[in-house]
Amino acid sequence: QVHVAESGGGLAQAGGSLRLSCRASGREIAFNDMGWYRQAPGKQREFVARIVGGGITQYAESVEGRFTISRDRYMRKVNLQMNNLKPEETAVYYCRMGESYWGEANQVTVSS
Helix, strand or coil, X not given: CEEXXXXXXXXXXXXXXXXXXXXXXXXXXXXXXXXXXXXXXXXXXXXXXXXXXXXXXXXXXXXXXXEEEEECCCCCEEEEEECCCCHHHCEEXXXXXXXXXECCCEEXXXXX
16 A cells, blocks of 8 residues: 655745655555646646656646756655745645555645
C-alpha cells in the first residue's frame, strides 16, 4: 500500500510564494510520472504541472514561468514552487503519484 502525504500550502498575498510538497511512503515504488492539479471553488479540477521520465516537465500555460515542479532522486517526492501567486489561484491543490495515487486536499489561499 502507498500513502501520499502533502505539506505546504496555506495563505499568501498576491505576488507572494508558497511551496507544496508531496511524499509517498509504504511500498517502495519510484514514480516515473508525478503531477499537481488544483480545483477552485465551483470549478473542475485542472492540470497545473507534471514531471516525467528523465525530468521532463510540463506546465499549464497559466503558470508557465511562475511555478516550478521538481522531484527527489528516488522519485518518491514531488514539489511545486509557486511564485508570483494570483488571487484566482486560490484552490485546493492535489498531487498525483503515478496513475493511481493522490495526495490529500491542500488548501492554497491567495489574498489580494
